[in-house]
Amino acid sequence: MDEWQKAVMREAFGDSSGSEEEEEAITEDEARGGSGDRSKRLVPIWEAVVEIRGLWLCTDFLSPQQQSRLLSALRRGLVLFHISHSFDLKAVTDKSQLQKAMRFGNLPWWATELCNSVRDAVVLAEEAAGARLLPPDILWRQPLFDQLIANVYQPGEGICAHVDLMRFEDGIAIVSLESSCVMHFSNVEHEEGREDAEEDEERGKVGKVPVYLPPGSLVLLSGDARYSWKHEINRRPGFQFWEGKELNQKQRTSITLRKLCPVD
Ligand SMILES: O=C(O)CCC(=O)C(=O)O
Ligand SMILES: [Fe+2]
Helix, strand or coil: CCHHHHHHHHHHHHHHCCCHHHHHHCCHHHHCCCCCCHHHCCCCCEEECCCCCCEEEECCCCCHHHHHHHHHHHHHHCCCCCCCCHHHHHHCCCCCCCEEEEEECCCCHHHHHHHHHHHHHHHHHHHHHCCCCCCHHHHCCCCCCCEEEEEEECCCCCEEEECCCCCECCCEEEEEECCCEEEEEEECCCCCCCCCHHHHHHCCCCCCEEEEECCCCEEEECCHHHHCEEEEECCCCCCCEECCEECCCCCEEEEEEECECCCC
16 A cells, blocks of 8 residues: 555544454454354344335444444445545535545455345345345345445535436445435435426325435335435435434444446
8 A cells, every 4th residue: 555545544544544454353253243153143123214215224234342343343444535426416515525445356355244134134134024125136146246435524514405426226225324414315206397397296206205314224226216216315415314314424434335247
Protein backbone atom coordinates (compact mmCIF):
# COMPACT_ATOMS: atom_id res chain seq x y z
CA MET A 1 0.00 0.00 0.00
CA ASP A 2 1.49 3.34 -0.97
CA GLU A 3 1.52 6.53 1.09
CA TRP A 4 -1.44 8.00 -0.75
CA GLN A 5 -3.57 4.95 -0.04
CA LYS A 6 -2.50 5.03 3.62
CA ALA A 7 -3.49 8.68 3.86
CA VAL A 8 -6.87 7.95 2.29
CA MET A 9 -7.33 5.06 4.70
CA ARG A 10 -6.56 7.30 7.69
CA GLU A 11 -8.93 9.94 6.41
CA ALA A 12 -11.72 7.43 5.96
CA PHE A 13 -11.31 5.26 9.00
CA GLY A 14 -9.11 7.11 11.50
CA ASP A 15 -5.71 5.98 12.70
CA SER A 16 -6.51 2.34 13.19
CA SER A 17 -5.64 1.37 9.62
CA GLY A 18 -3.46 -1.68 9.77
CA SER A 19 -1.76 -4.44 7.91
CA GLU A 20 -2.99 -7.73 6.55
CA GLU A 21 -1.52 -9.39 9.69
CA GLU A 22 -3.72 -7.28 11.94
CA GLU A 23 -6.66 -8.14 9.76
CA GLU A 24 -5.95 -11.83 10.29
CA ALA A 25 -5.76 -11.25 14.06
CA ILE A 26 -9.55 -11.29 14.23
CA THR A 27 -10.51 -14.89 14.05
CA GLU A 28 -13.09 -16.17 11.66
CA ASP A 29 -15.23 -17.42 14.49
CA GLU A 30 -15.14 -14.03 16.25
CA ALA A 31 -16.19 -12.26 13.08
CA ARG A 32 -19.19 -14.55 12.89
CA GLY A 33 -20.17 -13.77 16.46
CA GLY A 34 -18.58 -16.85 17.94
CA SER A 35 -20.82 -19.37 16.26
CA GLY A 36 -19.24 -20.76 13.15
CA ASP A 37 -21.47 -23.82 13.22
CA ARG A 38 -24.41 -23.09 10.96
CA SER A 39 -26.67 -25.63 12.65
CA LYS A 40 -26.39 -23.70 15.95
CA ARG A 41 -27.33 -20.36 14.46
CA LEU A 42 -30.81 -18.96 14.96
CA VAL A 43 -33.04 -18.48 11.97
CA PRO A 44 -32.95 -14.76 11.21
CA ILE A 45 -36.20 -12.87 10.92
CA TRP A 46 -36.96 -11.70 7.41
CA GLU A 47 -39.69 -9.33 6.28
CA ALA A 48 -40.87 -8.87 2.71
CA VAL A 49 -41.47 -5.24 1.82
CA VAL A 50 -44.90 -5.93 0.36
CA GLU A 51 -45.08 -2.96 -2.00
CA ILE A 52 -41.87 -3.96 -3.78
CA ARG A 53 -41.35 -7.37 -5.30
CA GLY A 54 -37.83 -8.66 -4.62
CA LEU A 55 -37.14 -6.49 -1.57
CA TRP A 56 -36.40 -8.32 1.67
CA LEU A 57 -35.26 -6.97 5.01
CA CYS A 58 -33.55 -8.87 7.81
CA THR A 59 -33.31 -6.61 10.85
CA ASP A 60 -31.33 -9.00 13.08
CA PHE A 61 -28.77 -10.19 10.55
CA LEU A 62 -25.71 -9.29 12.69
CA SER A 63 -25.51 -9.24 16.49
CA PRO A 64 -23.91 -6.16 18.15
CA GLN A 65 -20.74 -8.21 18.63
CA GLN A 66 -20.65 -9.24 14.99
CA GLN A 67 -21.21 -5.63 13.97
CA SER A 68 -18.25 -4.35 15.96
CA ARG A 69 -16.03 -7.19 14.69
CA LEU A 70 -17.02 -6.41 11.15
CA LEU A 71 -16.35 -2.69 11.58
CA SER A 72 -12.89 -3.41 13.01
CA ALA A 73 -12.06 -5.74 10.14
CA LEU A 74 -13.32 -3.18 7.67
CA ARG A 75 -11.32 -0.37 9.22
CA ARG A 76 -8.15 -2.44 9.25
CA GLY A 77 -8.29 -4.32 6.06
CA LEU A 78 -9.35 -2.26 3.07
CA VAL A 79 -7.51 -0.61 0.27
CA LEU A 80 -9.37 2.59 -0.27
CA PHE A 81 -10.29 4.60 -3.23
CA HIS A 82 -12.09 7.87 -3.44
CA ILE A 83 -14.39 7.42 -6.34
CA SER A 84 -16.80 9.76 -7.97
CA HIS A 85 -19.85 8.26 -9.61
CA SER A 86 -22.07 11.12 -10.64
CA PHE A 87 -24.97 9.93 -8.50
CA ASP A 88 -22.71 9.71 -5.47
CA LEU A 89 -21.43 13.24 -5.87
CA LYS A 90 -24.93 14.63 -6.09
CA ALA A 91 -25.74 12.92 -2.83
CA VAL A 92 -23.02 14.66 -0.90
CA THR A 93 -24.39 17.69 0.82
CA ASP A 94 -22.40 20.91 1.04
CA LYS A 95 -18.68 20.47 1.51
CA SER A 96 -18.93 17.26 3.43
CA GLN A 97 -17.26 14.22 1.92
CA LEU A 98 -18.75 10.87 1.23
CA GLN A 99 -16.15 8.34 2.18
CA LYS A 100 -15.90 5.16 0.28
CA ALA A 101 -13.85 2.05 0.16
CA MET A 102 -14.09 -0.36 -2.70
CA ARG A 103 -12.76 -3.82 -3.35
CA PHE A 104 -13.12 -6.05 -6.41
CA GLY A 105 -12.24 -9.62 -7.24
CA ASN A 106 -10.69 -11.54 -4.38
CA LEU A 107 -12.49 -10.27 -1.34
CA PRO A 108 -10.73 -10.35 2.04
CA TRP A 109 -11.60 -13.41 4.15
CA TRP A 110 -13.97 -11.46 6.41
CA ALA A 111 -15.92 -10.22 3.38
CA THR A 112 -16.12 -13.77 2.04
CA GLU A 113 -17.45 -14.79 5.46
CA LEU A 114 -20.00 -11.99 5.25
CA CYS A 115 -21.11 -13.25 1.83
CA ASN A 116 -21.41 -16.79 3.25
CA SER A 117 -23.48 -15.43 6.12
CA VAL A 118 -25.81 -13.70 3.65
CA ARG A 119 -26.29 -17.00 1.80
CA ASP A 120 -26.78 -18.89 5.09
CA ALA A 121 -29.37 -16.37 6.30
CA VAL A 122 -31.31 -16.76 3.06
CA VAL A 123 -31.08 -20.55 3.02
CA LEU A 124 -32.11 -20.85 6.68
CA ALA A 125 -35.14 -18.64 6.10
CA GLU A 126 -36.11 -20.41 2.90
CA GLU A 127 -35.84 -23.80 4.61
CA ALA A 128 -37.76 -22.65 7.70
CA ALA A 129 -40.51 -20.65 6.04
CA GLY A 130 -40.63 -22.09 2.54
CA ALA A 131 -40.30 -18.55 1.18
CA ARG A 132 -38.28 -17.66 -1.91
CA LEU A 133 -36.02 -14.73 -1.03
CA LEU A 134 -33.67 -14.95 -4.01
CA PRO A 135 -33.99 -16.81 -7.31
CA PRO A 136 -31.86 -20.00 -7.11
CA ASP A 137 -29.58 -18.89 -9.97
CA ILE A 138 -28.55 -15.90 -7.86
CA LEU A 139 -28.45 -17.72 -4.51
CA TRP A 140 -26.20 -20.51 -5.83
CA ARG A 141 -23.97 -18.59 -8.24
CA GLN A 142 -20.25 -18.73 -7.49
CA PRO A 143 -19.22 -16.42 -6.02
CA LEU A 144 -22.41 -14.90 -4.67
CA PHE A 145 -20.70 -11.47 -4.74
CA ASP A 146 -17.31 -10.30 -5.98
CA GLN A 147 -17.48 -6.57 -5.34
CA LEU A 148 -17.74 -4.73 -2.08
CA ILE A 149 -18.24 -1.06 -1.43
CA ALA A 150 -18.19 0.48 2.02
CA ASN A 151 -19.75 3.91 2.42
CA VAL A 152 -19.11 6.00 5.53
CA TYR A 153 -21.71 8.74 5.89
CA GLN A 154 -21.49 11.60 8.34
CA PRO A 155 -24.74 13.04 9.75
CA GLY A 156 -26.52 14.89 6.95
CA GLU A 157 -24.87 12.82 4.19
CA GLY A 158 -26.75 10.31 2.12
CA ILE A 159 -27.10 8.99 -1.38
CA CYS A 160 -29.51 10.31 -3.98
CA ALA A 161 -32.12 8.22 -5.79
CA HIS A 162 -30.54 5.75 -8.19
CA VAL A 163 -30.77 2.31 -9.68
CA ASP A 164 -27.45 0.51 -9.28
CA LEU A 165 -25.32 0.42 -12.41
CA MET A 166 -26.15 -2.22 -15.04
CA ARG A 167 -22.58 -3.49 -14.91
CA PHE A 168 -23.68 -5.31 -11.77
CA GLU A 169 -25.77 -8.45 -11.94
CA ASP A 170 -29.12 -8.89 -10.26
CA GLY A 171 -29.04 -9.65 -6.52
CA ILE A 172 -27.58 -6.93 -4.30
CA ALA A 173 -27.11 -6.98 -0.52
CA ILE A 174 -26.69 -3.95 1.76
CA VAL A 175 -25.52 -4.32 5.37
CA SER A 176 -26.03 -1.34 7.70
CA LEU A 177 -23.68 -0.55 10.58
CA GLU A 178 -23.33 2.04 13.34
CA SER A 179 -26.60 3.96 13.08
CA SER A 180 -30.10 3.71 11.67
CA CYS A 181 -31.49 5.41 8.63
CA VAL A 182 -34.56 5.34 6.44
CA MET A 183 -34.00 4.30 2.83
CA HIS A 184 -36.71 5.39 0.40
CA PHE A 185 -37.69 3.48 -2.71
CA SER A 186 -39.44 5.14 -5.68
CA ASN A 187 -40.72 3.45 -8.81
CA VAL A 188 -38.63 4.36 -11.89
CA GLU A 189 -41.68 4.45 -14.14
CA HIS A 190 -43.43 7.11 -12.15
CA GLU A 191 -42.56 10.65 -13.17
CA GLU A 192 -44.58 13.47 -11.76
CA GLY A 193 -46.30 15.62 -14.37
CA ARG A 194 -46.41 12.78 -16.91
CA GLU A 195 -49.65 12.47 -18.86
CA ASP A 196 -50.55 9.03 -17.52
CA ALA A 197 -49.53 9.86 -13.94
CA GLU A 198 -53.07 9.06 -12.77
CA GLU A 199 -52.74 5.50 -14.01
CA ASP A 200 -49.62 5.19 -11.90
CA GLU A 201 -51.67 6.11 -8.88
CA GLU A 202 -53.98 3.18 -9.56
CA ARG A 203 -51.04 0.82 -10.01
CA GLY A 204 -49.45 1.96 -6.77
CA LYS A 205 -46.39 3.45 -8.44
CA VAL A 206 -46.77 6.82 -6.76
CA GLY A 207 -45.08 7.76 -3.55
CA LYS A 208 -41.96 6.61 -1.86
CA VAL A 209 -41.77 3.45 0.17
CA PRO A 210 -39.73 4.00 3.34
CA VAL A 211 -37.67 1.14 4.76
CA TYR A 212 -36.06 1.44 8.18
CA LEU A 213 -32.50 0.08 8.30
CA PRO A 214 -31.19 -0.39 11.84
CA PRO A 215 -27.53 -1.26 12.49
CA GLY A 216 -26.93 -4.95 11.87
CA SER A 217 -29.69 -5.18 9.26
CA LEU A 218 -29.43 -6.64 5.79
CA VAL A 219 -31.52 -5.73 2.75
CA LEU A 220 -31.69 -7.84 -0.37
CA LEU A 221 -32.68 -6.40 -3.72
CA SER A 222 -33.51 -8.57 -6.69
CA GLY A 223 -35.79 -8.37 -9.71
CA ASP A 224 -38.16 -5.41 -9.50
CA ALA A 225 -36.50 -4.05 -6.36
CA ARG A 226 -33.16 -3.94 -8.17
CA TYR A 227 -34.28 -2.79 -11.65
CA SER A 228 -37.66 -1.03 -11.33
CA TRP A 229 -37.19 0.93 -8.13
CA LYS A 230 -34.68 3.61 -7.24
CA HIS A 231 -33.30 3.73 -3.73
CA GLU A 232 -32.04 6.76 -1.84
CA ILE A 233 -31.07 7.91 1.62
CA ASN A 234 -31.81 11.57 2.24
CA ARG A 235 -30.20 12.50 5.55
CA ARG A 236 -30.65 16.24 5.26
CA PRO A 237 -32.36 17.66 8.36
CA GLY A 238 -36.09 17.02 8.24
CA PHE A 239 -35.98 13.95 5.98
CA GLN A 240 -35.22 11.08 8.34
CA PHE A 241 -38.40 10.22 10.17
CA TRP A 242 -39.56 6.85 11.46
CA GLU A 243 -42.79 6.21 13.36
CA GLY A 244 -43.35 9.95 13.69
CA LYS A 245 -39.96 10.72 15.23
CA GLU A 246 -36.98 12.34 13.57
CA LEU A 247 -33.94 10.06 13.79
CA ASN A 248 -30.92 11.25 15.73
CA GLN A 249 -28.22 11.04 13.08
CA LYS A 250 -24.79 9.65 13.74
CA GLN A 251 -22.06 8.29 11.51
CA ARG A 252 -23.39 5.43 9.41
CA THR A 253 -21.39 2.80 7.54
CA SER A 254 -22.86 0.52 4.94
CA ILE A 255 -21.42 -2.41 3.05
CA THR A 256 -22.91 -3.12 -0.36
CA LEU A 257 -22.20 -6.50 -1.95
CA ARG A 258 -22.67 -7.01 -5.67
CA LYS A 259 -21.51 -9.21 -8.52
CA LEU A 260 -20.01 -7.71 -11.64
CA CYS A 261 -21.52 -8.81 -14.96
CA PRO A 262 -19.16 -10.95 -17.02
CA VAL A 263 -17.32 -9.01 -19.74
CA ASP A 264 -17.98 -10.26 -23.27
O1 LIG B 1 -25.34 3.15 1.84
C1 LIG B 1 -26.30 2.48 1.52
O2 LIG B 1 -27.02 1.93 2.34
C2 LIG B 1 -26.66 2.33 0.06
C3 LIG B 1 -25.49 2.39 -0.86
C4 LIG B 1 -25.91 2.27 -2.29
O3 LIG B 1 -27.06 2.31 -2.61
C5 LIG B 1 -24.90 2.06 -3.32
O4 LIG B 1 -23.68 2.10 -3.04
O5 LIG B 1 -25.28 1.86 -4.49
FE1 LIG C 1 -27.38 1.60 -4.60
